[in-house]
Amino acid sequence: MTIFKYKRAFTCFLTALFISNTFLSSLLLSYAEEDYIQAAEARKSLAIQSNETTNWPQGPAIGAEAAILMEANTGTILYAKNIHEKNYPASTTKILTCLLATENSEMNEVVDYSTNAVFSIEKDSSNMGMDAGEKITMEQSLYGVLVGSANEAANAVAEHISGSVEEFSKLMNQRAKELGCEDSHFVNPNGLYNDEHYTSAYDLATIGRSFFKNELLCKMSSTATYEIPPTATQPDDIYVHSKNKLLSSRECSYEYLVGSKTGFTSEARQTLVSCAKKDGITLICVIMKEESPNQFTDTVELFDYGFNNFQKINISDNEVQYSINNNDLFNANEDVLGNSEPVLSLNKDDYIVIPKAAGFEDTTSSLTYDNTTDNSVASIDYSYNDVSVGSVTVDLVNNSTNKLELDTPLLQSTDNKKINNNEDVIFINVTKILFIIIIIASLLISVFVIHSLIGNYNFSKRRRSKASHKKRKKLPSKFDHFDF
Numbered sequence: 191m192t193i194f195k196y197k198r199a200f201t202c203f204l205t206a207l208f209i210s211n212t213f214l215s216s217l218l219l220s221y222a223e224e225d226y227i228q229a230a231e232a233r234k235s236l237a238i239q240s241n242e243t244t245n246w247p248q249g250p251a252i253g254a255e256a257a258i259l260m261e262a263n264t265g266t267i268l269y270a271k272n273i274h275e276k277n278y279p280a281s282t283t284k285i286l287t288c289l290l291a292t293e294n295s296e297m298n299e300v301v302d303y304s305t306n307a308v309f310s311i312e313k314d315s316s317n318m319g320m321d322a323g324e325k326i327t328m329e330q331s332l333y334g335v336l337v338g339s340a341n342e343a344a345n346a347v348a349e350h351i352s353g354s355v356e357e358f359s360k361l362m363n364q365r366a367k368e369l370g371c372e373d374s375h376f377v378n379p380n381g382l383y384n385d386e387h388y389t390s391a392y393d394l395a396t397i398g399r400s401f402f403k404n405e406l407l408c409k410m411s412s413t414a415t416y417e418i419p420p421t422a423t424q425p426d427d428i429y430v431h432s433k434n435k436l437l438s439s440r441e442c443s444y445e446y447l448v449g450s451k452t453g454f455t456s457e458a459r460q461t462l463v464s465c466a467k468k469d470g471i472t473l474i475c476v477i478m479k480e481e482s483p484n485q486f487t488d489t490v491e492l493f494d495y496g497f498n499n500f501q502k503i504n505i506s507d508n509e510v511q512y513s514i515n516n517n518d519l520f521n522a523n524e525d526v527l528g529n530s531e532p533v534l535s536l537n538k539d540d541y542i543v544i545p546k547a548a549g550f551e552d553t554t555s556s557l558t559y560d561n562t563t564d565n566s567v568a569s570i571d572y573s574y575n576d577v578s579v580g581s582v583t584v585d586l587v588n589n590s591t592n593k594l595e596l597d598t599p600l601l602q603s604t605d606n607k608k609i610n611n612n613e614d615v616i617f618i619n620v621t622k623i624l625f626i627i628i629i630i631a632s633l634l635i636s637v638f639v640i641h642s643l644i645g646n647y648n649f650s651k652r653r654r655s656k657a658s659h660k661k662r663k664k665l666p667s668k669f670d671h672f673d674f
Contacts, residue, residue, distance in 0.1 A: 230253035230481040230484065233253050233255055236255075238270070240267065240268065240269050245545065245575060247499035247545050249271075249492070250491050250495060253480055253484050253488070254484075256271055256277055256478040258271070258474075259473055260395040260399070260474045260476075261471060261543045262399050262402060262403075262472035262473065263472060264542065264581070265578065265580075266542070267578075268543070272391070273390060273392040273395075274372065276390055277478045278388055280381045280383075281341075281380065281454065282394055283378070283381030283389075284335050284344055284381060284451060285394070285451050286366065286401075287335065288401070289365075289400055289407065290358075290361060291332055292404055297332075298328070299327065300325050300327060300328075300423070301327065302325050302349075303320045303322060303323065303342065303346045305322040307348075308320055308321060308345075308346075311341040311342055311345065318342070318418075318430050320334075320424070320428075324423060324425075325423035326424050330418045333413065335347065336411045336413070337414075337430045338432070339432075339451075341382060344378075355379060359377050366397065369396050372392065373388075374393045375387065383456070390478075398474045401449075402465040408448050410449075412437060412450065413432065413437075414439075414440075415430070415431050417429050418430070435483060435486045442486035442487060442489075444464075446466040446497075447466050448466055448467050449465050450463065450464035450465070450489075451463050451464075452485075458478075460479075461477060462476070463477075464493075466497075475492050501546045502541050502543055503541055504538070505536060505540050506535070506536040506540070508550040534586060535585060536584060540580065540583060544579050554574075555573075558570075567585075568583070
């Protein structure tokens with residue numbers, strides 16, 4: 191009986207201890223959450239750099255430490271808040287991992303899940319329950335990465351492509367640099383916390399520009415639930431679920447959403463990379479270091495800000511400051527290039543993105559012959575109050591003219607003030623130059639013929655004069671009057 195009382199007392203003690211620990215943990219967690227919320231509220235007062243641009247639509251104050259809204263095709267930055275500040279990306283890292291996977295593998299390739307891939311991740315981190323030695327396809331793995339944010343899947347994908355996580359990290363840094371990232375360093379494919387694993391809002395948007403061009407990746411990153419059926423190499427029926435509230439039928443669903451990837455670690459807090467398209471404008475939004483659920487509401491607010499305040503203007507339909515010398519020489523029915531179409535034209539698909547209150551005439555342009563492609567000879571870059579808003583390429587119209595060597599520009603400005611970085615460029619009208627060359631050649635030929643005629647005439651005259659001179663100098667002879 192006494193033993194029973196001791197056991198009962200001990201059980202009550204353990205129960206009380208558990209309850210008190212739970213209560214204390216909840217209390218500490220509550221205090222911590224309150225601190226995070228207060229920190230987010232304080233961050234609303236941080237400067238928004240894009241709001242400092244003259245005549246630029248004023249963007250909203252949000253609780254994120256850093257945020258960017260970028261137009262995907264032109265790279266125009268519509269909203270900027272600490273966009274080059276280095277922060278921890280958490281699972282938004284996985285958009286680069288999956289981009290590299292699509293660039294370096296086929297979707298039907300079989301991915302082997304190694305012991306290191308499965309057990310090197312933190313136990314309570316996101317996963318989809320794969321076991322060491324199991325195999326699924328690359329496509330199924332990428333759904334696991336983007337829908338379920340599965341860390342072991344990201345590891346397995348990295349090992350499949352590069353042989354190890356370490357080698358894949360080198361590939362990540364190399365590709366990030368190629369894409370134009372300026373503030374990043376990656377050490378793993380999943381985004382789990384590491385002090386040396388960081389990026390910026392600008393760099394994530396830059397990676398997003400390539401990620402969201404891939405239709406399969408957009409489909410994956412906008413999927414709410416995905417099933418992986420059992421096979422001979424993987425015995426379970428696996429379901430992965432997205433925690434993204436921007437998806438259809440969710441609390442913060444956004445009807446124009448193209449794709450999105452969430453992220454969270456204690457150090458990174460909430461992160462989110464999203465893409466939306468409306469009225470021909472594609473926007474990428476990045477939120478870093480925010481508190482839930484504000485990463486979603488911030489994103490919706492910034493998307494609405496972008497679509498409501500900015501417009502897309504086609505360049506070739508509005509450009510009047512430049513003229514291309516596609517004249518008779520290049521338009522004749524039987525011209526020297528063998529066709530009757532113009533040689534050059536402005537790309538008809540290129541556009542700028544500027545505030546709705548502004549017009550095309552409010553932009554400043556500059557002509558450059560750098561960074562041309564096989565089908566273009568120049569480009570015109572546009573800015574609005576020193577903000578880059580887009581560019582247009584000057585393209586060769588026909589593939590048959592690709593071999594044409596253009597030593598001088600065929601493009602000129604009707605307003606020299608518009609060309610602000612090419613002062614040493616000489617603009618030449620090719621037809622006029624050829625016409626001048628023909629005239630000069632004709633004159634030279636004429637001079638040569640005249641010179642020859644004069645020379646022949648003088649030579650003949652000298653011969654006659656010499657003969658006459660000899661005749662005058664002949665002395666009389668005593669035999670002159672005799673006929674032999």
